[in-house]
Amino acid sequence: MTHSVGAPSTALAMANPWAVVPSLGNLDAYISAVNRLPMLSLQEEQEFARKLKDHNDLEAAGKLVLSHLRLVVAVSRKYLGYGLPHGDLIQEGNIGLMKAVKRFDPDQGVRLVSYALHWIKAEIHEYILKNWRMVKVATTKAQRKLFFNLRSMKQGFKDDADAATHRDTLTDAQIEVMARELNVKREEVIEMEARMAGGDVMLDPSPADEGDEAFGPIAYLSDANHEPTAMIESRERDAMASDGIAAALGELDARSRRIVEERWLKVNDDGSGGMTLHELAAEYGVSAERIRQIEAAAMKKMRKALAAYA
Structure with a gap:
């Protein structure tokens, strides 16, 4: 539900502090509204933080979040160059802000704005890494630092009045500088630049490909071993092969059990089975x-026991 962005009444703000903020669907109205929300004084921030920490006061938490929404908007603007929707970046940053508010300790001696900055950036970084390319381009801490600094450092090289060239690709000297400043190998700088410069590949078959011959990378990128249904079925099979078989064997008399074990479950060191x-x-x-x-009767009894076990 979207509300007008005028000055909210005290009753409305108390009943639902989020009602004063429009939906992110109207980005301009949202940004205008959060920039007009009052900022908290140090005394107010400490008061609300203690209410949240000591009494789990959700209204106090809401006021802490609302007063820092403009910070999220400011931080998110720095990541518009990755081609992701501004509203999505703000949304992820808001999640980071809420995590920061939840963990904020007023006795640490720092303002919430300084503490929240890390959480906001971390959440936006994670979103960009997951969505900027279908295949992640950065996994280690050093690679992430390289990913988020490569663009700005390349721009700095281009803007350098003493630069000998304005090519899009990095020179050997620039690669050396970047690797040294970011504490990564030259090869990692080269590889990251190639990844970021590479075009996106359609995972699904092209619309022009029709019929049974249509094929796309999704066909060989999918990992059936970690598909949820397959994993559940695998666990069920493992349980049936261990606990289920043991329970079924427990239903047999000693002679029937030995016959089944010798005929079906025993394997000698040379790979041969049990007794004939x-x-x-x-x-x-x-x-x-x-x-x-006897074997047939025992197997029938075991199948019945396994059905009940499953």
């Missing part, structure tokens, strides 16, 4: 046909 029907028949002094009948 004739060997078991000789041991128990009955015919091989009788051993087969």
